[in-house]
Each structure stands twice: as C-alpha cells, then as structure tokens.
Amino acid sequence: MTENKDMPAVELRGIWSRYDGDWVLRNVSLTCPMGSIFGIVGPNGGGKTTLLRIILGLMSPDRGEVRVLGKVPRAPDRNHSDVGYLPQLSLAHRDFPVSALDVVLMGRYARLGILRRPGAGDRARALETLGLVGMADRAERPFGSLSGGEQQRVSIARALAGDPRLLLLDEPSTGIDAVGQESFYRLLADLRDRTGLAVVMVSHDIGVITAHTDRIACLNRTIHYHGAPDGCLNREILERTYGAGLQVVVHDRECPTCEDERDG
Amino acid sequence: MGEILALEFMRRALAAGVILSTVLATISFFVVLRRFSFIGVGVSHSAFGGVALGALLGVSPTAVAIPFAVGVANAIGVVSRKGKIGIDATIGIFFSLAMALGIIFIGLSDQYNVDLFGYLFGSILAVTTGDLILTAVLGAVILGLTLVLFKEFLFVAFDEEVARASGLPVVLLDHLLLTMLALAVVMSIKVIGIVLVSALLVIPGATALQLTRRYGPAIVYSIVTGLVATVGGLFLSYYADLASGATIVTVASFIFFVALLFGRFRRRAHAPKS
Numbered sequence: 001m002t003e004n005k006d007m008p009a010v011e012l013r014g015i016w017s018r019y020d021g022d023w024v025l026r027n028v029s030l031t032c033p034m035g036s037i038f039g040i041v042g043p044n045g046g047g048k049t050t051l052l053r054i055i056l057g058l059m060s061p062d063r064g065e066v067r068v069l070g071k072v073p074r075a076p077d078r079n080h081s082d083v084g085y086l087p088q089l090s091l092a093h094r095d096f097p098v099s100a101l102d103v104v105l106m107g108r109y110a111r112l113g114i115l116r117r118p119g120a121g122d123r124a125r126a127l128e129t130l131g132l133v134g135m136a137d138r139a140e141r142p143f144g145s146l147s148g149g150e151q152q153r154v155s156i157a158r159a160l161a162g163d164p165r166l167l168l169l170d171e172p173s174t175g176i177d178a179v180g181q182e183s184f185y186r187l188l189a190d191l192r193d194r195t196g197l198a199v200v201m202v203s204h205d206i207g208v209i210t211a212h213t214d215r216i217a218c219l220n221r222t223i224h225y226h227g228a229p230d231g232c233l234n235r236e237i238l239e240r241t242y243g244a245g246l247q248v249v250v251h252d253r254e255c256p257t258c259e260d261e262r263d264g
Numbered sequence: 265m266g267e268i269l270a271l272e273f274m275r276r277a278l279a280a281g282v283i284l285s286t287v288l289a290t291i292s293f294f295v296v297l298r299r300f301s302f303i304g305v306g307v308s309h310s311a312f313g314g315v316a317l318g319a320l321l322g323v324s325p326t327a328v329a330i331p332f333a334v335g336v337a338n339a340i341g342v343v344s345r346k347g348k349i350g351i352d353a354t355i356g357i358f359f360s361l362a363m364a365l366g367i368i369f370i371g372l373s374d375q376y377n378v379d380l381f382g383y384l385f386g387s388i389l390a391v392t393t394g395d396l397i398l399t400a401v402l403g404a405v406i407l408g409l410t411l412v413l414f415k416e417f418l419f420v421a422f423d424e425e426v427a428r429a430s431g432l433p434v435v436l437l438d439h440l441l442l443t444m445l446a447l448a449v450v451m452s453i454k455v456i457g458i459v460l461v462s463a464l465l466v467i468p469g470a471t472a473l474q475l476t477r478r479y480g481p482a483i484v485y486s487i488v489t490g491l492v493a494t495v496g497g498l499f500l501s502y503y504a505d506l507a508s509g510a511t512i513v514t515v516a517s518f519i520f521f522v523a524l525l526f527g528r529f530r531r532r533a534h535a536p537k538s
Contacts, residue, residue, distance in 0.1 A: 056429045057429075058425070058428060058429060081430070081431065083429070083430075085426055085429040085430070087423070087425050087426055087429075095473045095474075095477060096297065096421075096422060096477075097297075097472075097473060097476060097477045097478050097479040097481075097482040098418070098422060098477075098478075098479060099477075099478065102479070103422070106415075106418075106419050106422065106423070106426070106427075106430075107430070109415060109416070109419055109430060109432070110430040110431045110432075114412075114413065114416060115412060117415065118415070142477035142478070144477065145477070158426070162430070
C-alpha cells in the first residue's frame with residue numbers, strides 16, 4: 001500500500017461491537033490524523049477500552065470499518081511495531097524477575113522479530129526512553145519493586161521504545177502525580193511536533209483530556225461529540241455522555257465554531 | 265560413590281535424571297511465571313491414561329503417553345481460552361477423565377506384568393537405554409526451543425495483552441509451551457512418576473523466584489535446584505532404599521523451604537528502615 005501523506009493514523013467508520021449480547025459500541029465513527037493528539041473521554045463502561053482493543057486489532061468489530069495507519073489491524077501481525085500501546089495500569093506480580101530496563105526492551109521485540117536478541121542499539125534506545133520519562137536512574141531496579149506511578153512511567157517508556165508512529169494510551173495518568181503528568185504531556189506534544197507521532201488516549205478524566213489534546217471525542221457507547229477539546233465542555237454534551245445529574249464544574253468555555261460543527 | 269556408579273541401571277538413571285531435571289527446571293521457570301503450575305498437575309496425571317492405553321494395546325506405554333499428554337495439554341489450553349469455564353475447572357475435568365480412562369483400560373487389559381506402580385511413583389530400575397535416548401532427544405528439542413524463544417515466552421508471561429498487541433502469536437506460543445510441558449512430563453515419568461513429576465515443574469521455578477528478581481540468575485537457580493534435588497534424591501533413594509520420585513520431590517521441597525526462609529530474610533534486610 002502506498003503511503004499517503006494525508007492518511008489518517010486511525011479511521012473508524014460505523015463501528016458496532018457487542019459484548020455478552022449488549023451493544024457496547026453503537027455506530028462509532030472517528031478520525032485521528034497523523035501528528036495529532038486525540039482524546040477519547042467518557043464514563044467507565046462506556047466502551048473506551050473496547051474501542052482501543054479494536055484499534056489494536058485485539059478484537060474485530062461486529063460491523064464497521066477500521067483502518068490503522070492505512071491497514072486493517074489484526075493481531076498477531078508483524079507490522080505492529082508501528083503501534084505503541086500502554087494498557088491500563090495493573091500492578092505486576094511482585095517477584096517477576098525483570099528489571100525496568102528489561103520491560104522497556106520488550107517494546108523493541110516487535111522490531112527485532114523472533115530469533116534476534118536485543119543488542120547494544122536496543123539497550124541504548126531503551127535507556128534513552130527511560131530517560132524521557134525520568135526513570136533512567138531506575139533502569140536496573142526490579143520492576144516489581146517500583147511504585148505504581150514508577151511502573152506506569154516504565155510502561156510508557158516501553159510503548160515509546162519501539163519508535164511507534166501511533167501511540168495508544170489507556171488511562172495514561174493513573175498513578176502519576178500532577179508534576180509528572182505535566183511533563184508527560186509535554187513529552188507527548190514534543191514527540192508529536194518532532195516526529196509526527198499520532199496519539200490516541202482514553203480517559204475518564206475530562207480535565208486532563210481537554211487540557212492536552214488537539215481533538216476529542218466524547219464516548220458513551222456512541223459518540224456524543226467529535227471536535228476541538230473546548231467544544232465538549234458544555235452541560236448538554238457532558239450530560240449526554242455521563243448521564244443527567246452530573247455536577248458540571250468546568251467553566252463555561254463554549255466555542256461557537258465547534259458547536260456549529262457538531263450541529264451541522 | 266564408586267559402587268553406585270558401577271551399576272549400569274544407576275548410571276542410566278543418573279544420566280536421565282540430570283537431563284530431565286535440567287529440562288523440567290527450565291520449563292518450570294516459565295510454568296510458574298505463566299501460572300501454568302496446575303496445568304502441569306493435570307497433564308502429568310492425564311499421562312496415566314496414555315500409559316494404561318499402551319498397556320492395553322500391548323505397545324510401549326511411553327509411546328502412547330506422549331500423544332495422550334500432548335493432546336490433553338493442548339485441549340486444556342483450547343477449552344480454557346474458548347470456553348466460559350475457568351481453567352481450574354477445565355483441568356479438574358480433563359485430569360479426572362484421563363485417570364478414569366486409565367483405570368478402565370487397565371481393567372480391560374488382562375496383562376498384569378506392566379509395572380504400574382513404577383509409572384505412578386517412579387523407579388530407577390526402569391530406565392532402559394531406549395528411554396535414555398528418548399530423554400536426550402526430547403530434552404535437546406525442548407531446551408533448544410526455550411533458548412530460541414526465550415524473550416517471547418518472557419514477554420507473554422509478563423504481559424499477555426501487550427505481547428499480543430505488539431504482534432506476538434500469543435496463542436501459538438502458549439500451545440508450544442504446553443506441548444513442551446507435556447513432553448517434559450512424559451520423559452520424566454519413568455524416574456519420577458506420574459504422581460510426583462508436576463512437583464518438579466513447580467518447585468525449581470518457585471525456588472528461584474525466592475532468591476532473585478533477575479531472569480538470568482533465576483534460570484540458573486532453577487536448574488541448580490532441579491539438579492541437586494534429582495541427583496541428591498537418586499543417591500538417597502539408592503542408599504536408603506526409598507522410592508526415587510518421592511525422595512527427589514522431598515529433597516526439592518526441602519530446598520524450596522530453605523529458599524523461602526532465605527527470601528523472607530533477604531527482603532526484610534532490604535526493606536527501608538522506618
């Protein structure tokens with residue numbers, strides 16, 4: 001397939017997905033261009049993780065079309081070296097015999113392929129990404145001995161270590177304090193500007209998503225909004241996404257353009 | 265020492281023991297990390313069905329036990345992945361079914377000359393030159409595969425979801441590990457016995473994880489545990505006239521408990537002082 005410069009990183013058209021007989025995703029369409037940070041916000045159980053798993057090719061939708069970097073994603077697939085993935089934080093079993101560096105090196109495996117072992121170049125790249133998330137001094141520490149936030153940073157480094165063109169993040173700020181978050185999102189913006197990286201991240205945290213993304217979708221089984229981050233911060237959309245009875249504490253920052261886009 | 269090595273059967277038992285404890289200990293590392301320990305119990309007991317079927321058909325019990333154990337190991341893998349029942353229930357069903365079939369096969373066969381007790385509990389007298397060759401060949405295949413796919417097995421055990429997302433054929437790797445586990449079990453039946461072989465799929469790996477949190481040393485400790493338990497157990501069983509499998513597993517368990525104490529002590533020493 002020829003590389004189209006305007007090819008979107010992720011394109012979903014009319015996705016329907018069922019789980020245990022229940023439609024978790026209903027007619028979801030969205031487009032994430034290359035070189036942008038895309039946020040998906042919505043309540044827990046709203047289908048955010050399902051959507052990520054479809055983009056990763058870990059499951060197929062019941063209906064609809066998926067294109068990731070121009071291809072239909074299907075794991076296992078060797079081309080996945082172009083996609084970095086951060087799953088939701090789950091604490092590793094404490095005694096698992098790997099160091100932080102070993103974990104980051106796993107992010108290089110897809111590029112190496114079976115049979116080849118990580119070499120000096122891979123180690124250097126892994127150490128460099130550990131440095132990017134401020135964990136270079138923890139490289140040799142057993143992964144299980146790190147705190148939740150530190151494990152999260154190492155997992156982010158692993159997602160970056162394969163030099164992905166698309167980064168998929170599931171609740172990336174879990175366990176990371178405000179200062180750490182600020183520098184993490186600055187890092188993402190920097191990678192986007194320097195390498196044209198596309199980022200899709202899902203979170204239940206509206207504040208984080210609106211502050212650090214270029215585009216946003218509000219998802220609760222179906223898309224309630226798709227556009228610039230500011231546009232979703234009105235009572236009507238938030239209530240439709242999160243349900244009535246929600247205390248809207250964000251300040252009124254409606255953007256007329258986005259409103260028009262949504263209504264049109 | 266000289267006396268024991270002068271005996272042909274003892275030399276064969278020791279050679280087989282060294283090979284199979286190395287292989288079991290290497291697999292044990294991944295079995296413990298991938299949480300396949302209980303599958304090892306299920307597969308080894310299922311091998312009884314194969315041994316009994318071999319006895320019924322009048323062919324080599326080991327030759328029938330190999331496809332039998334490999335089949336059950338992979339069936340457990342498939343059912344636990346596809347089915348809506350948990351892996352513990354799946355194993356519980358397969359393992360009792362295979363044992364039940366084994367008892368039926370024995371009932372149907374009119375030969376009583378097969379040493380079933382030896383298959384169940386291990387016997388150092390039972391190792392033939394043919395067994396030794398089979399052990400060496402299977403052992404080389406299993407160790408070779410482990411070496412080649414080391415980083416893949418490690419990744420899958422550490423984080424199945426991310427391994428799958430980064431393109432590793434997780435299902436295929438799991439079935440390969442289950443097949444290797446089944447082969448290792450069958451090649452160990454003669455010396456250690458069906459009832460106890462699963463202990464050597466769990467204890468060396470679990471012992472190593474008490475002592476280190478680096479995978480290189482962990483593999484080494486796992487193999488050392490397996491070797492010391494097997495060779496020490498074989499000597500002990502010869503001099504004290506005890507069942508070989510039982511002696512080996514008792515020695516291995518003793519090493520595990522020492523490591524457990526040592527591990528707790530080490531962790532306390534490393535804990536930050538308040």
